[in-house]
Amino acid sequence: MQEVEAAARVLGKAIQADPRYQAYHAAKKANDADEALQQEIQEFNLKRMSYQRETERLAEQQNPERIQKLEQKIQELYLSINANANMAAFEAAKQAMDGMMQEVDMILTLCANGEDPDTCHPDLSACTGNCASCGGGCH
Numbered sequence: 001m002q003e004v005e006a007a008a009r010v011l012g013k014a015i016q017a018d019p020r021y022q023a024y025h026a027a028k029k030a031n032d033a034d035e036a037l038q039q040e041i042q043e044f045n046l047k048r049m050s051y052q053r054e055t056e057r058l059a060e061q062q063n064p065e066r067i068q069k070l071e072q073k074i075q076e077l078y079l080s081i082n083a084n085a086n087m088a089a090f091e092a093a094k095q096a097m098d099g100m101m102q103e104v105d106m107i108l109t110l111c112a113n114g115e116d117p118d119t120c121h122p123d124l125s126a127c128t129g130n131c132a133s134c135g136g137g138c139h
Contacts (some may be wrong), residue, residue, distance in 0.1 A: 002050035011104070020096040027086070034086045044077040 013019050031037060051070045081087055106122030 015104070019098060019121075020093070020100045024093040027090040031086045031090040034084065037081065037084045037086055040077060040081050044074065044081060046079035047074050047077060070112070086131075 047070065051067075051074055054070055055067055084090075103122050107117075107120060110120040111117045112124065
């Protein structure tokens with residue numbers, strides 16, 4: 001057990017030394033430091049919660065105009081957030097980081113299933129990201 005834990009810690013250090021992790025970490029830090037972006041994200045989350053409450057309440061009152069206005073505001077905030085350069089950089093870095101972690105997870109899964117750790121190679125080309133399409137187990 002201690003050997004596996006030690007190997008996992010070595011792997012953790014290697015992940016943190018990888019340029020994809022470093023880009024992700026830097027993008028996350030820039031995202032978190034962008035006060036205007038964080039304010040928009042907070043407003044978006046509040047509007048989304050308000051929308052959920054309003055749709056439940058307004059469904060009884062049959063007020064589709066109010067629901068439509070809320071939907072429009074949420075969409076505007078969503079588009080504004082995604083247009084932010086820090087958010088775009090973060091999303092790109094997150095995708096690269098997620099891809100790396102998916103590959104690591106697949107290698108570990110292959111090894112746990114008896115594949116040779118030195119030669120097994122994950123085939124991520126067929127992964128849709130939806131575990132229902134293949135039965136899961138890769139991420």
